[in-house]
Amino acid sequence: MSDFWRKVDKTLRYHGRRTAITLRGVWWDAHPVKASRPVFIVGCSRAGTTLVYKTLSESRELGTLQRETHDFWSELHPLQARHWKTHSLAVSDASKQDRDTVTRYFYTRTGNTRFVDKNNQNGLCVPYLHSLFPDACFIYVKRSPGDNLNSLIEGWGKPEEFATWSGDLPASVAIDGGRYTQWCFFLADGWQDLTTASIEEVCAFQYNAINKAIMDARDQLPKEQWTEVFYEDIVRDPVSSFKDTFHSCGLGFDAELRRHTQDVLKTPYNAFSEIRLDKWKSGRNHEKIERILPSVEETAALMGYTN
Numbered sequence: 001m002s003d004f005w006r007k008v009d010k011t012l013r014y015h016g017r018r019t020a021i022t023l024r025g026v027w028w029d030a031h032p033v034k035a036s037r038p039v040f041i042v043g044c045s046r047a048g049t050t051l052v053y054k055t056l057s058e059s060r061e062l063g064t065l066q067r068e069t070h071d072f073w074s075e076l077h078p079l080q081a082r083h084w085k086t087h088s089l090a091v092s093d094a095s096k097q098d099r100d101t102v103t104r105y106f107y108t109r110t111g112n113t114r115f116v117d118k119n120n121q122n123g124l125c126v127p128y129l130h131s132l133f134p135d136a137c138f139i140y141v142k143r144s145p146g147d148n149l150n151s152l153i154e155g156w157g158k159p160e161e162f163a164t165w166s167g168d169l170p171a172s173v174a175i176d177g178g179r180y181t182q183w184c185f186f187l188a189d190g191w192q193d194l195t196t197a198s199i200e201e202v203c204a205f206q207y208n209a210i211n212k213a214i215m216d217a218r219d220q221l222p223k224e225q226w227t228e229v230f231y232e233d234i235v236r237d238p239v240s241s242f243k244d245t246f247h248s249c250g251l252g253f254d255a256e257l258r259r260h261t262q263d264v265l266k267t268p269y270n271a272f273s274e275i276r277l278d279k280w281k282s283g284r285n286h287e288k289i290e291r292i293l294p295s296v297e298e299t300a301a302l303m304g305y306t307n
Helices: 003-030 049-056 070-076 096-110 126-132 145-156 199-218 231-236 238-248 255-262 286-303
Strands: 039-043 116-118 137-142 226-230
Touching: 003 096, 039 049, 039 126, 039 199, 049 116, 049 137, 049 231, 049 238, 070 096, 096 126, 126 137, 126 199, 137 199, 137 238, 145 199, 145 286, 199 286, 226 231, 226 238, 231 238, 238 255
Parallel strands: 039 116, 039 137, 137 226
Antiparallel strands: none
């Protein structure tokens, strides 16, 4: 296909999608539908949540945007209105208007009343999300502290990717003596005390904050709506791990999905280097991580990681 016809095809597809969104919006406004058992992927940033989200997005039973939705959720509850304290949302923040807005957004863009969603901040918002959608399924992705901290540190070096939302942050950031000047990933209560800390302290703070928030919320949800996945299990046996995850959400796992998961690690999503376990031990951040590991041991033990 020539470049001209590629551009024509791309243009037609774009306008086709826009037309479909508009028509579904008209239909929804006249005949509102309820979301049915949406699936939310939660976990610490750089824990493997994108891998799980992209794989769940292969299911024909789920609508998906194939991208993170931080901007959409932030527009519902802007950080500015919350004085930039935290990305966390509580049950008291949930409303029927939010539920309708979210349902309409995903329905018009996917054509499906059951959808899968993931973004960095939703791990701090599980009670809010469950209040919006009481039948929602949650998949909690866990990663061992050493490797997760290593990937967080590497991610902080990519503000063009992970700090796009923090340009208006009303604070001066000078982490590691000014090496990092933009706040990455998410805000949790107490972040203001770390704007001049070491990078490993900041990443340990984020690891503790979001995993503790998720585990606290877990105890309030029906067990049948909660699934936990160890990133390490995915690396060791992606087919079995994903098969169990799909089934836990009431999703089919056919031959096509089996084939996809057999090869899913060969083309990793948003990975900084090859996929392998205990990368941190031979990486450039190992001394920083060794120094900070004691501060996350309690959280890691509650997640199921022991020395």
